[in-house]
Amino acid sequence: MGLTRQVLSVGQLTLLIKDLLWKEPVLRDLAVRGELSNFRHHTSGHLYFTLKDENSSLRGVMFRSHAMSLTFRPHDGLKVIATGHIGVYERDGSYQLYVRSLEPDGLGALYLALEQLKQRLEKEGLFDPSRKRRLPLLPRRVGVVTSLRGAAVRDIITVARRRLPNVSLVMADAIVQGADAPASIAQGLQLLAGVAGVDVIIVGRGGGSVEELWAFNDELVLRAVASCPVPVVAAVGHETDFTLVDLVADVRAATPSAAAEIAVPDRAVLERTIKQAASRMGLALVRRTQLARALWRRAVLSPALSRPHDRVHQHRQRLDELVRRLGLSAVRRVEQARARSRPAAFVARASREGGMREEPGDRPCRAVDPDLVSAYLLPGSPLARKFPRFEHRPQQVHMLQVVAETFNDGRVALVEAGTGTGKSLAYLLPAVCWAVANDAPVVLSTHTINLQEQLVEKDIPLLRHGLELPFRVAVLKGRGNYLCLHKWAELRRAGPMLLDEEEARWQARIVAWLAVSDTGDKAELNLPPRGEELWSLVDSDSDYCRGTDCLYRETCYVQTARRAAAQAHLVVVNHALLISDAVAGNLVLPAYRHLVLDEAHHLEDVAT
Ligand code: SF4
Incomplete structure (x- = not known):
């Protein structure tokens, strides 16, 4: 008789297996170590994953009710210990681990959660140094949040009263450890x-175990500190905590x-x-009084107040100048008319008048050859x-020759050059050659300081580079x-008090x-926006200058x-300085025989 199978x-078979597994006590409550993979956090809140090691894998599920108590975020690759029971998922006929609790393997769950919270808050910028506020120098009241x-x-009370006996402390009694903290x-x-009146708050507690201090890692506390409208000093445990x-x-x-x-200043x-x-x-x-006195002295000594007759003399001189310029203007009109009949737009005029001082002794000059100079x-x-x-420009060569001949003859030339003539080079070349040949200065005057700087920083270096002729x-x-x-x-000696922030920065920049x-x-x-005003505190001015009595005379910039x-062959000035020096009796510029006025048509504006 055969066996009936x-x-x-x-x-039925799946239920039988499920029943058998349930009857095995080991499988009803067990902990499994493995690495998470295929981790999915479903919108329902349930977690699905696979636990695996080198040889095997095991499907796992953690339902929302348990997953809610997790203090860290599980992810693929994380090694964990999962606690739960083995059950059968009837639809697939597969067994899986139903997880009640999950904790990271190795690193404690608490520390992992802490690290994750730290990273999150850091991303939000809560630790950013730019958020840190300065503590008040003298707080009206100091708040303290701790256990009384x-x-x-x-x-805190002992130290605060020792530093500032009448300090006002306001206490908030708080639970500082445990779940309610x-x-x-x-x-x-x-x-x-x-x-x-509370201008600063101290929050903290004395030393304790990591668990006892844990409340100060809680997100609720951290956000309360971050959003506190007054600065907060944290004082939790000891130095090493x-x-x-x-x-x-x-x-x-x-x-x-x-x-x-830190929070309470020391009275002493x-x-x-x-x-x-x-x-x-x-x-x-x-210091301010000294400066005010200097300004007053400058005002009192100014020509308008101290030598009112000078004004009359100046106007008289100005009148003479205008008469002279009227004559020059007539000459220029004639020359312009003549120039219109020639192809080149240059006019040279021979005359020996105005604007130049003879060198002492009026020694004879060595002429420069216009052809040789123009050969450059x-x-x-x-x-x-x-x-x-390099571009050959016949008009530029023409102008150079006119200027060179004028230097040789000691005459005056009025030159009108169109844009693109290259007039700077046309007067710089003969000026340099003449000055070096005679070891005597030629003064170049420009309309503005900007033009002056362009000449010195751009045109003259180019010339020096190409000429190979040493000149100063x-x-x-x-x-x-x-x-x-x-x-x-004097300003530095007076010390830094009463300086506003901008003035203090300005002084630091000058140093x-x-x-x-x-x-x-x-x-x-x-110079900063208030630069000119501040500069007047340190600029050189003739009323204030101590001249030969000055301690700094040897290093004086002026x-x-x-x-x-x-000592120079070329002295580059601007029209304003040229005119003021002429008015003051030629005290500043060295004796010169030749003067080049660049943009001379502005001279009248500057003079008036
Ligand atoms: S000599 Fe120079 S440093 Fe001295 S007071 Fe005159 S300008 Fe100033």
């Missing part, structure tokens, strides 16, 4: 932030006592600071070879462009600038610039 449906039964509060601390912060509140607070103190030292130090400030204010007042402007010349894009150049500006070392020393400047010329400084001008 029981035939089961798939469903702990040691920390006693330390985060809400209690956050509430304390909120309460004190609303108390009138670290919690996230240390990162969010405006200042971290190593201990509660240290927090009191305050008194000392006030005394020093008073004495510096006194010195600053002296011919294609293939040494100068042309230096510049690959000096730039001279009005003395107000140079820093007066004597004024500067740095003077360390590298050879000229003391304000053009090297990018004197240095004038000494350089006395």
Whole structure:
């Protein structure tokens, strides 16, 4: 008789297996170690994943009710220990692990959660140094959020009263450990932030285990600190303890006592600071008075007040000048009419009048050969070879020859050159050649300081490069462009008090600038908006200048610039300085025989 085999449906077999598995006590409550893969967080809140090791894999599911208690975010690749039971998923006829709890393997779940919270808040910018606020120098009231039964509060009170006996402390009693602590601390912060006069809050507690300090890692506390409207000092545990509140607070103190030292100023130090400030204010007042006196002296000594007749004489002189210019103008009109009949737009006029001083002794001059000088402007010349894009311009050569002949003859030439003539080179070349041949200066005057700088920084270096003729150049500006070392020393001696922020920054920039400047010329400084006003505190001016009595005479920037001008072949000035020097009796410019006025048509405006 053969055995009759029981035939089961798939469903019956699956139920049988499910029943057998359930009866096995080991499978009803077990912990499995493995690595998460295929992790899915379903919109329903359930978690689905596979646990695997080198040899096997096991499907797992964690339902929403359990998943809600997770303190970290599971992800693929994370090694975990899953606790639960083995059951059968009837639809697929597969067994899987139904997980009740999940914790990271190795690193504790608590620390992983902490690390993840830290990263999240960091991304939000809660630890950003730019969020940190400065603590008030003298708070009206100091708030303290801590347990009134702990040691920390006693330390804070003792230190605060020792530093400032009448300091006003406002306490908020808080639970500082355990499950209720985060809400209690956050509430304390909120309460004190609303108390009138509280300008800073200390939040913290004394030392304890990591678990006891854990409330200060809680997101609720961290967000309460971050949103607190007054600055917060964190003081949790000892020096070596670290919690996230240390990162969010405006200042971290190593201990509660240290927090009191940071938040409450020391009365003795305050008194000392006030005394020093008073004495510096006194010195600053002296400095301001000295400067005001100097300004007053300048006003009193100004020609308009001290020598009113000078004004009359100046106007008389001006009248003579206008008469002279009228004559020149007539000559120019004739020459212009003549020039219109010639192809080149240049006019040369022979005359020996006005504007130039003879050298002492009026020694004879060595002439320069106009053809030789103009050869520099011919294609293939040494100068042309230096510049690959050199362009031969007949009008430029013509102008150069006119200027060279004028230098030789000691005459006056009026030259009108159109745009693109290259007039700078046309007068610079003969000027340099004549000055070097005679070892005597030629003065070049431009309309503005900008043009003056363009000549010195661009045109003359190009010429020097191509000419291979050693010559010396000096730039001279009005003395107000140079820093007066004597004024500067007085300003520094008066001390830094009463300076506003901009003035203090400006002084710091001048200190740095003077360390590298050879000229003391304000053009090297990018003056701030109030620059001109501040510059008047240190500019050189003739009323204030101590002249030969000045301690700084040898290094004085004005004197240095004038000494350089006395030795130069080319002295580059602007019309304003030229005119003012002429009016003052030629005290600044060295004796010169030839003068080139670039953009001479502006001279009249400058003179008037
Ligand atoms: S010589 Fe005159 S300008 Fe020069 S540093 Fe002295 S006081 Fe100032």
